[in-house]
Amino acid sequence: MMNDLKASLTRVHIQILLISGIILLLYYPTLFSEISLLDDQEMITSLFNSSVFNIQDIFFPRAHHGGYYRPLIGLSFQFDKIAWDLAPTTMHLENVLLHLCIALSMLWLGRILFRQRPHGGVVAFCSTLLFSVHPLATESINWISGRTDLLAGAILLPGVCLFIVSRKHMHWFGMVAALTIMMFSWLAKETTVAFILALPLLIAGLESGHLVPYTEHQHEKFQAGFLLCGVLAVLFEFATYNGLVAVLIIVIAGGFYFLKFSTMADNFRKASMLLLLSLLVIMFIWGSRKLAFVSSFPQIGQTFHKILLDPNRTVHLFLGAIAFYFKKFILPVPLNLAISDIDPVYGIIGIAVMVACTFLLIRKSLLSGLGLSGMALLLPVLPLALGTIAWTPYAERYVYLAMPFWLLAFGCVVLEKKIALAPTVLILFSILLLVSSLITFQRNLIWQTNVSILADTVAKSPQNLNVHGLYMSALFSKGYYDEAIDQYFTAQKMYKIIVNYDDRMDLLYADILNIQGKQDKAEHIYRDILIKSKGKSIGALQGMIGYYSYLMNKDNKQKTVYLKAMKGYAVKLTELTTNPEDLYQLGKIYHRLGEYSSAEAVFNTALMHHDLDASSNIAIHKIISHYRSRSCLK
Template structure:
């Protein structure tokens, strides 16, 4: 068997080789572009505001956001470097799977230098289900959470093996850090507590109740403290409204009929994700529908899980961990909190548990059947080769947004988000006619981003009336695209004003324009909008209001602002009209 250092080098070679194409991928129009634009426009930064904003929201992932802030200041949000970070995180997690498997073997008093750790790490490294979080910049949330959860598990195993307090304390800290990257990390706490209860039964290792209490007290204490610390931090940070907790509470308080439907959905998704972890194909970035037939394997799996928990074995722990970490995604499916209700990225952390479980099961089969060894090794080789090919092919697909969303649309033809993003990708490639055809098709959906793209087409075709109507409908919805809605509404109103046929029509448009520009100023505090508002008040012959706006713009505008000289001149010109 290769020495440990050579195994680590081999794993690094495999991961970096498989995901090398990711370095040449652009940012994805789904989430990546919006996040990068926000970071580029971020003028100041506060650690305290990041961790304790005292606001509202459904996600609380300050450590993840902090990593993106570092990207801004370290290498200016260069896409290739951001992709490289994802690849390196996946490499770290692969090595952690290797280390956790060795630690499990030590706890079970088996030889840690056998082939199991390398096999588990290789299966995790090449598993095609992991291509989405690794190739997608925004998928870093799963990678970082996975790093800390696996670290927490390694430290927990070390604490149980050595009966030392420090690893237990660090395990709780790692769990907290994982939760600050993505919420499902919190759901590793129940399996961690289960491990403390069942570790003594692993492969005939039996201890007295007193010995188990002494050895397990510190791990239990620090795991509970880590989870509690996250909940307290989240409660403080989202003190105005926690939409995530509210969604969970709503499902718990649902009527009995809704509970039965929720149980059906949970069973169906369990069966679907179970199939995905064993057979991930077809890979799809936008899964929106799951066949009801998956209810059957889902129910069977849940029954088997109950039996495994009763047995209190290492297999029970691994299967229970994968299920618990995946379970929060069920809430997303029923509450529509995410742009896609079902996703392959939700299986990133569970796939690590699956890889370790699979090699342990293979080892158990070979225990008394050594003649099967050549067959098992050949099967593993074929599995790894096929998975590696699929992983590389998928990575190459991610290099082209148009190809990625065309593939997504082929597999989910009714997914409006994918159709809209395909149009965006084609537009960036200069294929204007194809993009506009997609936006006008009516199949892009009725959500904000798609509506804005439809409005762009209407503006391009000078159908300002239809664009105005659409934007006014979206104006009522205060989503993350509201600022863009205001910008486009100003553009449309200016165009309509230029084509106004009567003074009355022009006055009505100017009043609406003043309302929109005023909201832009209130939202941003940018003095340029005060200058624009002053010009609009002049069109309404409201000179006193115009003077106040010009004076405000003059006082607040930067010395180099292009509109400042005009604001100064107009403020002086209309000073006499001031009240």
């Protein structure tokens, strides 16, 4: 029976069918998920409003304050618009298929790496199954904007496979093609640029012939000394909260340990290669951003300033982030869309993780190459922990690209111990696969509606004001007005003092009051918003115009008074926005007040905008023709 199981599991076409079936089954609910209010809705609205597709603007936007440079993502969304008019089901299906593509690429990579090992195909398949059902993948797949991880991975992993195969046969054209493919993954997500630093480690580990780090008997005392220094570094961090010194201890001990295993020529060659690759990475990032943007957004400079301002805190945050992400990989629950902070104890655990990484860096093995490849893909996201760039300092999706390499690294241990088909291991694997699948499926159900995913997020991150606002919007869109109001006042109690005022929750509350027929109460909210925003809230100005329009319809005797009030707010509105429809509305107010000269001037300004609504354009021309035919103007 065991031989039959082994035979069936090693047939690659059966493996592909099983992986495909499991992924499509688990992520079937995703196909019917709503468009997420977090970025997705805004992105789709922007795509619908953009009339002209210009590939040059995607790759070289020449924008001021440029942020992420991910042109392949923009290109994929433009394809969605042309091919199926941004149909949500199809866009969700694309994400699922990209995940499937990455899983099959991981299977290919595992079969290449484990080809010469007994049961290597089975271990590659089982590792891929765990990746396919891993709960941490749900955020990248269910969130359409999370396509950055999926598209980058779907390009990177086939490139890695092609490079390893081409290098084995010394096929230079294949290696160049593989590096080019990997380079394109950088255009989907910048973090993959760090993989080039780990690629030599992966190749060295493959060539070493060792699955796991191996230490000869005469070197065991040096290894013990290094590990002792690692323990001291952990204790020092625990006692003093000084991560900088703890890292220095590890670097010095690791350097000494490294010198015992390498010749001077070998050290020079490795250092030169690392320096060359680092310069290549820096040049690529700098060059691509220089071509794409006129200037970078200020948060990048603020991040570097924070790093240098308090290096000890920065090191502690980075180490904590590494430990936290590795813990999430091992134990993903509880899943949370908005992780605002982590336990400080992760900073201490991070020292232990760094000791392990340093040991892997020194002792070449396939496990070392795979483990450090995954770690390299995490390094670029560490500055986000400072909270100046992304909307959350930590995110589960950041681990997605590292998972294939880490799971294959665990496969190395299974192969080394020769326990791939041991009954106990198969039972534990089956339990893990089943539990992970259930968690993933349940999480996909939560992602189906904005109300359910945001309710879950608010419960787990009650301190995140942005999440409260999104949850309130989700409740509002479903008509749950009382629940939305409860959410509004809950947030108000928690955030009585806000440095950077955001008017969205207040505006939404005013909208609910208007729907409930409480226009006078809504007017007080609009006035309060204008005070808080120093008169710069576009929504509040529009609300005040709407309020006086409501009063005018209710009491036509005060028409002139209300129109003059509307004019004041409409003038302020047109000073803040370039929307021609706002100019059109201001012109109509002037017209109703009998200020025909001002009305014509505003109408002519509105006509200069190409994006003016067709019906408004026709109406303006009729009014201006009326002015001239009746000689209303002097």
